[in-house]
Amino acid sequence: MQHTATGTEPVTTASGVTLRVNGTAHTLDVDHRTTLLDALRERLGLTGAKKGCDHGQCGACTVLVDGRRANSCLLLAVAQDGTEITTVEGLAGDAGDGELHPLQRAFLDRDAFQCGYCTPGQLCSAVGLLAEAAAGHPSYVTPPDTGSPDGPASPGGPAGLTPAEIRERLSGNLCRCGAYPRIVEAVADTAAEAAR
Amino acid sequence: MRPVGYVRARSVEEAAAAHAGHPGARYLAGGTNLVDLMKLGVESPGTLVDVSRLPLDTVEPLPGGGLRIGATVRNSDLAAHPLVRASYPVLSQALLAGASGQLRNIATTGGNLLQRTRCPYFQDPAKPCNKREPGTGCGAREGGHRDHAVLGHSPSCIATHPSDMAVALAALGATVELHGADGARTVPVGQFHRLPGDHPERDTVIGPGELITAVVLPEAPAGLPSAYRKARDRASYAFALASVAAVLEVADGVVRQVGIAFGGLAHRPWRAERAEAALLGAAPTGENIARAVDAELDRAEPLRDNAFKVPLARNLARRVLTGLAGPAARP
């Protein structure tokens, strides 16, 4: 449905929206209050993204919107019309060959979880983190004068993702089980592999 | 949450018209604050006017120097922008000190300026709060107020403004561009947020239906020394207990240009005009810096449980300013 803003139409409280999730388009009617997280879980049966706090405070609901990590509990589904959403279910090889995403493999290799509740959010967040680092985005702990986490020598590459950088960049994902050391190792492994 | 209408605006004019045409309309940008407050029952808009896709998502150098930052530029994109990092590191650092990677990807320039206080009484409709419901009293004054204001508070409200970005903008002397029914106007960031006085329900000077279109940064040469430093309860992903943003240019052994603002201490980003006046034209020695910072913070009126914020802010400011002054700060 097209939303126009002529300022004259009566207020409707639900709209049709097309959500493209993991490459598939879904058209559904949503109450405007529906968050993307609830639409994914309750309407599309994609229960990978988790509801931890429902207030942006834990990161368990993290998904990728147009390739950027975002908290799906604070996004309204109706506002996501036309965006490309990737959930943890869409990270593994889409050829149906079951090939895990390198980060998923690294999480398994490093045993980077206990209960696993935070894991889908950690994985989606880490995918976003690697893309941001590859694009040369700084973090709060990046020395201001070096221009990139790597310093001027290899600008923008993931090789400069020190443990301190990974911890800062993943601080939006809490883990009640305290699996943080292993999570940092898994992300560092993946970053090192990508830099090779 | 109450049922709510939704319209997506495609232009500034369309957004303003939709706001005017719908009772209880609110602009929706990233939604990271508004949707949260709707869930808490603090906000119940009649209609959301989605401005997140307005063509205000660019950062443009201005002909006479300076930068124009569109209202819908995402916090993460602004922090990573090469021109911001080169000439306004204080702004990049302040943005990166706020929230989390995924929140900064959603949050916008306009929404960040207009985010509401994190006072827990404000966020709980079962509690008294003059800001949420004028006349009900202030739950925090005699209650939990460790995180609250030490400067510029009033008997009616002791809340702080939570934005990190706005503190850097205040130190830089940025201006906010607004579009309203009476046309466009600009307001300096330092005057955009209000002190609570008798009307804590008004956070800013923005008028009903007015839309933030941009924030304009004044000219700054690449390499102009500036920095942001934030103290919080954990190393990351927490609001400021106190923070400081500063710009300091030293030439011929004296301070040629200075901008200082505190975060976490007041109802608005606190532009430290007394400290600035004390430093301008003076040698940036450790002693002069300490005296300037004290000139500002001597005005603090801490509450029962937050006096620790004053020495915290003092030490942060001394450290940032001596760092920016470099060798000149050493005796």
Ligand SMILES: Cc1cc2nc3c(=O)[nH]c(=O)nc-3n(C[C@H](O)[C@H](O)[C@H](O)COP(=O)(O)OP(=O)(O)OC[C@H]3O[C@@H](n4cnc5c(N)ncnc54)[C@H](O)[C@@H]3O)c2cc1C
């Ligand atoms: C867990 C958590 C931690 C956080 N930590 C920090 C932190 O450490 N530091 C920090 O600074 N912030 C922090 N934030 C707050 C975050 O920065 C803000 O929520 C965000 O910047 C708001 O931007 P938005 O685009 O999502 O705004 P919205 O939620 O979309 O809007 C906020 C308000 O601004 C209005 N608005 C939006 N755009 C416009 C416009 N162009 N013109 C007029 N009105 C407009 C809306 O109507 C609404 O009233 C945190 C938030 C969360 C949830």
Ligand code: SF4
């Ligand atoms: S400090 Fe302000 S926001 Fe908090 S309870 Fe008092 S009036 Fe409300």
Ligand code: FES
């Ligand atoms: S459920 Fe979204 S951040 Fe916690």
Ligand code: FES
């Ligand atoms: S593994 Fe249990 S919350 Fe992270």
